[in-house]
Amino acid sequence: MAEQDVAVAEAEEVEQEFDAPERGSADELLDAGAHSELDAMRHSAAHVMAEAVLDLFPGTKLGIGPAIEDGFYYDFDLPRPLTPEDLAAIEQRMTESVKADHPFVRRELPPEEGRAFFAERNQPYKVEILDDLAAKAERDGTPMPPTSVYEHGSFVDLCKGPHVASTGKIGPFKLLAVSGAYWRGDQSRPSLQRIYGTVWQTQEELDRYLWRREEAKKRDHRKLGVQLDLFSFHDVSPGAAFWHPKGWTLYQTLRNAMRDLQARRGYQEVYTPPLVSKTLWERSGHWEHYRENMFLFEAEEQTFSLKPMNCPESTYIYRSRVRSYRELPLRLAEYGVLHRNELSGVLSGLTRVRHFVTDDAHIYVRPDQIGAEIQGLMGEIREAYSWFGLEPRLTFGTRPDKALGDPAVWAETEAQMRAELERSGMQYREKPKDGAFYAPKIDIQIEDALGREWQTATIQVDRVMLPERFDLWYVDEHGQQQRPVAIHRAIYGSLERFIGVLTEHFAGAFPLWCSPVQAVVIPIADRHVAAAEELAGVLRTRGLRVEVDGSDNRMQNKIRLAQEQKVPVMLVLGDREIEARAATVRRRGAAKDAAQETLGWDELADRLATESADRRVE
Numbered sequence: 073m074a075e076q077d078v079a080v081a082e083a084e085e086v087e088q089e090f091d092a093p094e095r096g097s098a099d100e101l102l103d104a105g106a107h108s109e110l111d112a113m114r115h116s117a118a119h120v121m122a123e124a125v126l127d128l129f130p131g132t133k134l135g136i137g138p139a140i141e142d143g144f145y146y147d148f149d150l151p152r153p154l155t156p157e158d159l160a161a162i163e164q165r166m167t168e169s170v171k172a173d174h175p176f177v178r179r180e181l182p183p184e185e186g187r188a189f190f191a192e193r194n195q196p197y198k199v200e201i202l203d204d205l206a207a208k209a210e211r212d213g214t215p216m217p218p219t220s221v222y223e224h225g226s227f228v229d230l231c232k233g234p235h236v237a238s239t240g241k242i243g244p245f246k247l248l249a250v251s252g253a254y255w256r257g258d259q260s261r262p263s264l265q266r267i268y269g270t271v272w273q274t275q276e277e278l279d280r281y282l283w284r285r286e287e288a289k290k291r292d293h294r295k296l297g298v299q300l301d302l303f304s305f306h307d308v309s310p311g312a313a314f315w316h317p318k319g320w321t322l323y324q325t326l327r328n329a330m331r332d333l334q335a336r337r338g339y340q341e342v343y344t345p346p347l348v349s350k351t352l353w354e355r356s357g358h359w360e361h362y363r364e365n366m367f368l369f370e371a372e373e374q375t376f377s378l379k380p381m382n383c384p385e386s387t388y389i390y391r392s393r394v395r396s397y398r399e400l401p402l403r404l405a406e407y408g409v410l411h412r413n414e415l416s417g418v419l420s421g422l423t424r425v426r427h428f429v430t431d432d433a434h435i436y437v438r439p440d441q442i443g444a445e446i447q448g449l450m451g452e453i454r455e456a457y458s459w460f461g462l463e464p465r466l467t468f469g470t471r472p473d474k475a476l477g478d479p480a481v482w483a484e485t486e487a488q489m490r491a492e493l494e495r496s497g498m499q500y501r502e503k504p505k506d507g508a509f510y511a512p513k514i515d516i517q518i519e520d521a522l523g524r525e526w527q528t529a530t531i532q533v534d535r536v537m538l539p540e541r542f543d544l545w546y547v548d549e550h551g552q553q554q555r556p557v558a559i560h561r562a563i564y565g566s567l568e569r570f571i572g573v574l575t576e577h578f579a580g581a582f583p584l585w586c587s588p589v590q591a592v593v594i595p596i597a598d599r600h601v602a603a604a605e606e607l608a609g610v611l612r613t614r615g616l617r618v619e620v621d622g623s624d625n626r627m628q629n630k631i632r633l634a635q636e637q638k639v640p641v642m643l644v645l646g647d648r649e650i651e652a653r654a655a656t657v658r659r660r661g662a663a664k665d666a667a668q669e670t671l672g673w674d675e676l677a678d679r680l681a682t683e684s685a686d687r688r689v690e
């Protein structure tokens with residue numbers, strides 16, 4: 073790749089990473105994104121970068137430069153495309169400005185003077201923002217506010233702040249990449265060059281961030297998916313994975329583990345149609361709250377949608393006959409096929425998809441069973457996350473401002489959930505107003521090997537959407553009709569997303585129990601192939617997933633290939649091993665000179681089968 077292409081490819085990744093919001097209105101354009109001290113420093117670095125670019129490329133027209141997660145960007149209208157050398161030169165100039173420790177000074181100019189100031193300096197994008205503000209003020213019948221600018225050294229920018237006190241307060245920084253960005257995110261407007269940078273309080277934090285970024289690139293599940301032959305994506309179905317045999321094995325292994333857990337907990341599995349009439353969504357409230365995220369179809373003058381969630385359909389099974397209090401809890405699990413109409417521009421590998429399946433369940437309980445059920449669900453979470461060596465973190469989201477149902481019922485449910493959270497002994501953080509529009513919820517996040525947080529599981533205690541809107545009831549011990557409570561729960565969440573997260577967390581080296589190929593048998597020479605097949609057969613009868621490398625590669629090559637495919641166990645067979653009906657065991661990632669064990673076939677099969685069945689994490 074040419075340097076230029078490298079910079080562009082890198083920029084695409086940076087964009088994914090930052091997920092930078094496009095900015096529309098003048099007010100949004102003026103939001104520096106500086107909501108904390110660190111953000112103020114990041115936004116200040118953007119000003120210093122703009123100063124450097126203006127120094128190096130006189131006549132540059134400035135777009136906007138907000139702080140974003142982990143860093144900042146600034147959009148520039150430049151006479152030519154920037155190269156990686158330019159970034160180095162810009163960084164150099166920024167370093168000088170930081171050393172000079174210029175104070176950031178805020179000034180307010182009368183509106184007319186402010187506009188003239190930026191017009192004189194040939195900054196049409198700034199003038200456009202001011203004109204928009206003036207037009208809005210006129211529409212609202214309010215006076216045009218003064219033009220607020222921030223100045224440091226010779227550089228002045230249209231800005232509402234806040235900023236750090238002086239350029240010397242800007243911590244260690246690095247410019248990362250350049251990408252294209254349309255002015256105001258509008259394809260009919262000029263295409264600007266966006267420079268991304270990152271800045272941290274200490275060198276140590278910067279180094280760690282840069283390491284994490286490099287490591288994240290290596291672990292990118294989209295790359296590993298191809299390398300390990302797990303899945304691929306194709307333009308014919310944006311946002312939907314094509315699962316290859318190995319990826320599908322992983323997928324089913326995870327699903328089967330959850331099915332096993334669910335069977336032990338007394339769940340029953342159901343399946344409901346993906347294509348359903350809009351009348352269902354009108355009743356559930358999703359037509360009002362969620363319609364733009366659904367794929368819609370017309371058939372025989374009726375509107376149908378591909379379901380974006382399983383919830384309302386499970387009520388039809390509940391209501392298919394009269395339910396007695398003795399039947400509750402009724403735990404209905406469903407691996408339904410879901411579609412959400414995400415814009416193709418925001419789709420990203422397995423983590424932002426249009427088509428996915430969750431390990432969903434709807435649990436119908438009596439009000440007096442909520443507590444015990446939540447404890448049961450906490451146990452499910454602890455168990456499932458232990459299969460991956462992951463530590464779940466809990467947040468508790470309470471009633472949002474726009475919510476269905478009686479606030480008093482919400483308060484009662486929240487108090488009950490809080491008490492159960494306390495009782496579970498698991499740490500949690502309360503997030504006020506973060507509940508679903510129909511239920512307070514416990515969300516589970518995990519932190520991956522790179523310290524990134526992912527949202528996965530959820531438990532929602534719903535007394536409104538399913539029970540009220542679908543008029544559910546059961547007959548209590550006195551023969552009276554009562555409302556059940558519906559608990560929505562998912563432990564992995566979306567299987568697609570969960571596999572994307574796991575792939576990056578383990579860098580493709582999955583624990584033995586869920587590895588698509590658990591062991592490769594490596595015959596040293598051709599004459600050992602028959603015995604290798606026999607050993608593979610022995611292991612397969614124990615339920616293990618085993619391949620034989622019968623190629624004419626040399627043994628070292630076969631080992632290297634298996635290592636590259638991240639197979640957990642390599643079993644080497646030569647004359648000595650075959651004579652003893654044994655195999656030499658080599659573990660993935662073991663040091664070259666690590667002692668190798670030779671085990672008899674039966675003992676080997678016992679050990680691997682136990683390790684797999686116990687879902688042990690190395």
Ligand SMILES: [Zn+2]
Nearest residue numbers: 104222231233
């Ligand atoms: Zn500013």
Ligand SMILES: [Zn+2]
Nearest residue numbers: 382383560561
């Ligand atoms: Zn649900």
